[in-house]
Structures are given as C-alpha cells and as structure tokens.
Amino acid sequence: MKTSQISQVRDFNRALTRRIGVLSDDYLGRGRPLGEARILFEIGPGGADVRDLRTRLGLDSGYLSRMLRSLEAQGLVASRRADGDGRVRRAVLTRKGRREWDTLDRHSREFAASLLAPLGAPQRERLLAAMAEVERLMRAAAVTIVPADPCDADARACMRAYFDELAQRFEQGFDPGRAPEPEAYLPPGGLFLVARLDGQAIGCGALRSHGRGVGEIKHMWVAPSARGLGVAQRLLEALEAHAAATGIRTLRLDTHRALGEARALYLRNGYREIPRYNDNPYADHWFEKRIARAK
Structure with missing residues (x-):
C-alpha cells in the first residue's frame, strides 16, 4: 500500500468531517454531538435492542451506555426489557423523543439538499455516483x-x-x-x-x-x-x-x-x-x- 494512498484517505476524512459538521457539539443545530444524534436516529420510531445498536454502530458497551443515559436524562429515550426476553434491553423514543426525531430528520434532509444545491446537474450526478461507490467500497472494506x-x-x-x-x-x-x-x-x-x-x-x-x-x-x-x-x-x-x-x-x-x-x-x-x-x-x-x- 502506497504512502500517497494513505495520505489521500486522511485528506478525504478531514475534508468530509469538516464539511458535514461533525466536529462541533451542535450537530444540525440541535444542541448535541453527532454521536447522540445518530443513536437517536437509529433508535427511530420503532425502537431498537441495545445490543443491535452496539453491533450496528460498532460502539463500545460503556460508551453506548453513557450516551443512552444522556438521552434518557434529556427525556428523549426510555429503556425497558424486550418482550419475550428479559435479558435484552430495548431503547424506545419518548413522545418528546419522537418530536425530536422528526425535527432531526427534517434538518438532515435540509442539510443534504444544501450540499447538492450549489452544484449543477452533472456535478450532482457525479457526486451521488461517487458517494454510492465510496459507500459500497467502505462496506467491502468492513468485511x-x-x-x-x-x-x-x-x-x-x-x-x-x-x-x-x-x-x-x-x-x-x-x-x-x-x-x-x-x-x-x-x-x-x-x-x-x-x-x-x-x-x-x-x-x-x-x-x-x-x-x-x-x-x-x-x-x-x-x-x-x-x-x-x-x-x-x-x-x-x-x-x-x-x-x-x-x-x-x-x-x-x-x-x-x-x-x-x-x-x-x-x-x-x-x-x-x-x-x-x-x-x-x-x-x-x-x-x-x-x-x-x-x-
């Protein structure tokens, strides 16, 4: 593997994290960092088993627990035992959490549109095709x-x-x-x-x-x-x-x-x-x- 290839990956990571606003504690203007916002979004209206969240997002158990406690303290998430298996914890959105999820979803859509808006139609297609290819190859690299x-x-x-x-x-x-x-x-x-x-x-x-x-x-x-x-x-x-x-x-x-x-x-x-x-x-x-x- 060439040093130049590694450098290009690092440059891409820095450019991407800066452009999509993940470096602040106010992701999408909602007063919380990306990590908490992502967990809230992944729980979604249907709820999610905590162990599935941990696997899906590749998070350490302790780190995930701390973020869930923070969301619970904000009144957005509640934890309970899963139906049929008392050993499994399930995270669900409260009524306040569902309203916040809707707002987060709307802001996310607006932000995605703002990334595409300055580009002409051919550039948009090139960007979307490149995103799809990067996502596919990142999945391949995760196997x-x-x-x-x-x-x-x-x-x-x-x-x-x-x-x-x-x-x-x-x-x-x-x-x-x-x-x-x-x-x-x-x-x-x-x-x-x-x-x-x-x-x-x-x-x-x-x-x-x-x-x-x-x-x-x-x-x-x-x-x-x-x-x-x-x-x-x-x-x-x-x-x-x-x-x-x-x-x-x-x-x-x-x-x-x-x-x-x-x-x-x-x-x-x-x-x-x-x-x-x-x-x-x-x-x-x-x-x-x-x-x-x-x-």
Whole structure:
C-alpha cells in the first residue's frame, strides 16, 4: 500500500468531517454531538435492542451506555426489557423523543439538499455516483473473514442459507443430506471460513484435504445482500492461501450449471475444467487448479 494512498484517505476524512459538521457539539443545530444524534436516529420510531445498536454502530458497551443515559436524562429515550426476553434491553423514543426525531430528520434532509444545491446537474450526478461507490467500497472494506468452527451457530446459519438457495435454484431441488458433515472441515485436514459484516455472518467457504497434496473447495456462498462487494473473491483467495501453506498443490471443486456466477469466478482465477472426479449428483462442471508453494 502506497504512502500517497494513505495520505489521500486522511485528506478525504478531514475534508468530509469538516464539511458535514461533525466536529462541533451542535450537530444540525440541535444542541448535541453527532454521536447522540445518530443513536437517536437509529433508535427511530420503532425502537431498537441495545445490543443491535452496539453491533450496528460498532460502539463500545460503556460508551453506548453513557450516551443512552444522556438521552434518557434529556427525556428523549426510555429503556425497558424486550418482550419475550428479559435479558435484552430495548431503547424506545419518548413522545418528546419522537418530536425530536422528526425535527432531526427534517434538518438532515435540509442539510443534504444544501450540499447538492450549489452544484449543477452533472456535478450532482457525479457526486451521488461517487458517494454510492465510496459507500459500497467502505462496506467491502468492513468485511472480515476468519476461520470458524463449522459446527458453530454462524457457520450453520450460512450453510442453511446456502442449501436453501441451492434448493430454489436447482430444478431438481437439493438434499442437504448428501453434503459432507461439518466435521469434514475441522483442522488439521480442513478449514471453514465465515465472512462477517457489521457483526452478521454474510458468507462462507470451506476446504478439505483428500491427501497426497489434493484439496477440495466446497460451500462457497455469499448472502444476496453482500454480493458485489468482492467477498467471494476474498474467500477463495483465503482458502487457496491456506491450501498452499498446508502442502496442498492441487485444488479441485465442482459446481452446478445453474451457478453461472460461480463458474465465472473460478475461470477468472485460473481454474480449468476437467472430467468428472466425483459422484456428486448436483455437479455439472468440475474444475482444477495447481497452486504454488507458500513462500
């Protein structure tokens, strides 16, 4: 990564924070800093579980608690136990808080309009397109990919979602009972990766060794809401890197004819089609790739 790239990010951050007014304690002229205003907005008319707020905004528990107490002291927010689960705290707007939320929403819209107003129509379109691209890439940068126990809750949730999608997309349906057991991806002979965004599992990929330097990639899946962020590419690269580091020299995989995007991913990453190597009834295409030894 170049020093000039890091400097450009820092320049952008400084320009943005100055322009949108987040440096004062009077965000949008409402007498409170951005942090409190954002929490108030995120609670919204429907309320929100405190743990969801913490995950969604990436806040420390103590910091969030202090801001909630401040909003409660202002008479804007009340906390209560969530219905059906006494262990979960839920934040809701009071009547005063709802009026403040409406005012905050109106001021936010007016401020957004003020950013666009000085620009001509072509410049507005360029700015909006650039904002959309920055938001997409910032989401992509927030994705984390880590090894996981294939039997834990997030891994199983990803697998269920993956199998459900296969059942919908395959004309003959899909029987999860034909898939390998999760234990097949336990170390040292296997690896199961989970991708997360904002604390939510949004993708997975698995690798298992067949011995003699041969490994197989399985269960590559990304949630529809996270597609287009390059998650599948990162999962594949991480699996390949692990394979190389553990002595695997040949990677194989199979896929169904309905999964055109998967075939495109494998082809652009150097996988070549080969004859059938297994008896998977859901496979129509088989691929192989030789990988270099890890340095």
